[in-house]
Amino acid sequence: MKNRTAVLAENTTGPVAARAEVISKRYDTGHVSVTALDSVSVNIQAGQFSGIMGPSGSGKSTLMHCMAGLDTVDSGRVFIGEDDITDMSDKELTRVRRDRIGFIFQSFNLLPTLTAMENILLPMRLAGRIPDQDWLDAVIEITGLGERLDHRPNQLSGGQQQRVACARALAAKPQVIFADEPTGNLDSRSGAEVLTFLRDSVRQTGQSIVMVTHDPTAAAYTDHVIFLADGRVVDRMDDPTAGRVLERMAEFEPAAKRAEGRA
């Protein structure tokens, strides 16, 4: 089943946290039909901090949504670990999201009515699971929130809020965490804090994290970057630096233009 993109896909052979096999996705917006993903295959290595990069309209967010079971694919298959989630019912998908996936969004990650601590515990409480106290302490330790855990989100800074969101994702020990532009709304200092925190948690705990971003500086924190353009995987890069990523991105400029034109 491996097709031409498979050449680009396999760079490691370790255990896989999540996998997309030749997935395609089209959006019909009125009379225009847009191809968001065109036969994309991706392996997310377990225990790595992976990045998905691409200009706007490249399909990177759609890829993440499909891999995380938030959106459906038109063709191809999606796996979390070794389990095929492609045809799962809403109920099963909800359980997968609750028990095996963590999310960090660009903004609005926290429920305003709950304290930081309650937000962190939310997914486990929804699942009716007892949190692993030692693990929880460790996660909270890394967030460095300390006494602010009793505060509600509106009493925390943007960076602190995102760290709470990260802690929430980590606390449940999911198989994989998907982060969608987690630093998009932060100033560079807070952003760096959050990214360092994510990288450290991968290093220290072996957590698998996938981050979607269009920011080369953010991509530089990852172990491995997948480049997307026009709904296709166009390149991969191990141990990226901001400079190399920026260079690579510059090559996509025409592709990005085309994508914009089509949209």
Next chain:
Amino acid sequence: MLAKLALRNLMANRIRLALSVLAVMLGVSFVAGTMIFRDTATRSLDPIFSARTESSTVIVRARQAVTGEGAPDVTVPESVLAGLRTKVPGAQEFKGYFDGYAVVVRADGRIVGEDRTGHIGAAYLQRPGTDGLKLLSGREPSGPDDVVVEERTAAEGNLKTGDSVEIVTKRTTKRMRVSGVFRPVNDQLGRAATYVAFAPATAQELLTGPGAYSAVFVRPRAEVSQAQLLQQVAAVLPAGYEAKTGADETQEVKGQLDSVFSLISRFLLAFAGVAVFVGSFMIFNTFTILVVQRIRELALLRAVGAARSQVTRMVLGEALGIGFVGSTLGVLAGVGLSYVLRLGFEQFAGGAQVPLRTPVITPATVAWSYAVGMVVTVLAAYLPTRRAAKIPPVAALRHDVTLTRRSTRFRLVAGTVVALIGVLAMGGGVASGEADAAVLVVGGGVLVLIALTMLSPFLSRPVIAVLGWPVARLGGTVGELSKENARRDPRRTSATAAAMMIGLTLVTVSTVVAGSLSASADARVNGQFAADLSLEARGLTGFGQETVDAVAAVPGVSSVTPVRTGAMKIGGEQASVLVADAAALAKPASLTLESGVLPGPADLLVQSSLAAERGWRAGQNVEAQFPDRSTAQLKIAGVYADNEVAGLPIIVGTAAYRAHADAGLIQRAFVDLDDGSAGQARQAVLTALRAHPTVTAKDRETLRADARQEIDQVLNLIVVLLVLSILIAALGIVNTLSLSVMERSREIGLLRAVGMGRGQVRGMIGYESVVVSLFGAVLGLLLGVAIGWALQRVMAGDGMEVLDLPYDRLGLYLLSAVLIGIAAAVWPARRAAGMNVLRAIHEQ
């Protein structure tokens, strides 16, 4: 331009506004429905009162010296008619007319139309001012045993020509044969009563007795006008008699009926007012939420140059639009509701019918409906509109602008002050203990209710923390989230719950008052009814001495004490009096003398509260006038403790009263049985009564049940009328929840993303709904109980000695609040659960 924008906004937000329109519609439909019902009912009397046949006839009647319950029928004696015959030159013809009380008893002993408000027997003659009688089958009554039956009465009693029936009148009981069935044309007489007619001579024998007429119809000669005849008749009539035209009489009846319908409609409009008021909370909430949701859009308007006043006008314009649409629909729905009200009226009014089928919609009804709907909507939307106008233009560019809210301190202070005044008024009322202080208690209660709506944002956090506790326990994290959602915007929650609170307060006050009245009556019957049985008349009038004699003759019956109702003027005021032998009554009714002695045959015995009110003392003489206009100084022999069983506050000796009035019928008789053979004797009394179908025997238990049932009926009517308000309150919860769900779509998306199942989302909305509903219900129940308690304290001397909190009913109300909460959540919960996760997360 702004008008166009307002219209566009209305269209764009039509789903969000739909429930507000519905709230306006429901309130207005109640107003319109009531007015349409009133106009239809009044108008349907018109043809009856416009009958012109025989309109030149003059009617002569005796004037009643005393009126009210117990006032005897008055008649025109032969001597007056004889005088008229000789002294009125303009008269062509004199016709005697007879009418009165007549009950039809079927062969199986059943009274036809037992629960009707009246039972009429009359001469088979056309009354002036009506269009006459039309024989439908059989033949007119001619012989002494002939009776014709009005068609509805015949249908109700399943009577046919040739049937043998028993006719019971005040004077006698007679077995007769149905000779035909007739229909009165445009005659109000048959409307709510059963109606039979006899040949004139028979009617006289049965209804008024020989030598007396209910009325005399005088027809003028051809060249004499009605006015001339009226003048001639009036000139020669002795004192105590009056001459009227048919039109005068119908006008009087019409006036009475009009005032009945206007009373009913005012009663209904009070409830409509509550419904409209409750609905206004929903409109307030909708606009508050919409303004918050549209901050950026409104700011953009300001940024591009709209003045504050223009923003105000635009939003008020939207409110006006909602008011208009809601009122239009409300008038239409009101037409439907008027049918329902008519059915309800016909159900309650003992057979009365509103004959007009087409609803009458007057311009006044339409004008009032629109005025109420639009004014209330605009008023309710005014505060949120002002907040909209205060949005700074910069909000268009920034995400984090929140609306500055008016200082909560003002609300807190004002609310506390109003609450204090209200509590003081209630306390003052209770402390005074006078029945007049009920006004103070009710006024205080209304103030506290207003204060609670002002203060409930402050109450909502702590109260919901308590109410939400079981929910949080029950629902775990989902329940905890719901509790927090209900607490997060105290103003919104409390404005939503306030509607429920108002409804529940009114329902609870009614329940506590009704329960206390019921329990008090119960206690009094228990304590004061010392007879073994009470003989009571079915229907409205009474029974004859022969029934008393028959029961007294039953072996094992030790005594029978008959009681009549009479009417007199005492100390210059009309009063219904109990005509009875006070000494004999003392035992079965447990009369306790507070002062004085039991009265002699010509003395009065007065109830304590009335004596206190009028300043009477035992031994004092009062001026009295009897129905025959004779006056006397009567001695108040004694004063007795307030007594439920006696029923009326003045007791007059039977012989003394009957010397001046025809108090033929007995309303009630107390039966004492010999102690030894009570069970047997009781059975024997019941057997003896089979021959007297218009009389029933009641014991203590039946009397208590009767009292309870009567009060419960009124209570149920009030609750039914408040149901619409509670329905609107429930819609208010639906409204707030659905708007909140739209507003919180990102949150719900987030929850779904981190693993909340659809069922859990539904549960979360459901719990929140229940908590809000319960919040309003609990406040309403508490306040209702407090007001009810205070009213009972104040009325303790006036029929409400006992406080009764009907826990079962109150518990039922709380349970209903929970169910309403669950039901209100169904739709918003489905919307929330059905939300697309991705779209919810990415929504702006």
